[in-house]
Amino acid sequence: MRVYVDESICQGHTLCAMAAPELFDLREDDGHAYVSVTEFTAELMAAGRRAASTCPEQAIVVED
Ligand code: SF4
Numbered sequence: 001m002r003v004y005v006d007e008s009i010c011q012g013h014t015l016c017a018m019a020a021p022e023l024f025d026l027r028e029d030d031g032h033a034y035v036s037v038t039e040f041t042a043e044l045m046a047a048g049r050r051a052a053s054t055c056p057e058q059a060i061v062v063e064d
Contacts, residue, residue, distance in 0.1 A: 003048030005033045009059035020047035
């Protein structure tokens with residue numbers, strides 16, 4: 001169970017970090033998002049699914 005960002009697709013729109021700030025941060029150098037946790041609770045997985053639905057690039061991968 002995990003959520004991650006395909007940084008080759010991410011365009012740094014920040015929508016994921018606004019939708020789920022407990023799960024995503026943005027890199028200072030290129031503005032791309034990354035997942036800031038290593039332990040994925042059911043709540044974080046749900047937040048990841050919600051954020052994935054907001055990402056215009058479909059760069060968020062949710063693995064159940
Ligand atoms: S919403 Fe998608 S494209 Fe935008 S920063 Fe998040 S992962 Fe990247």
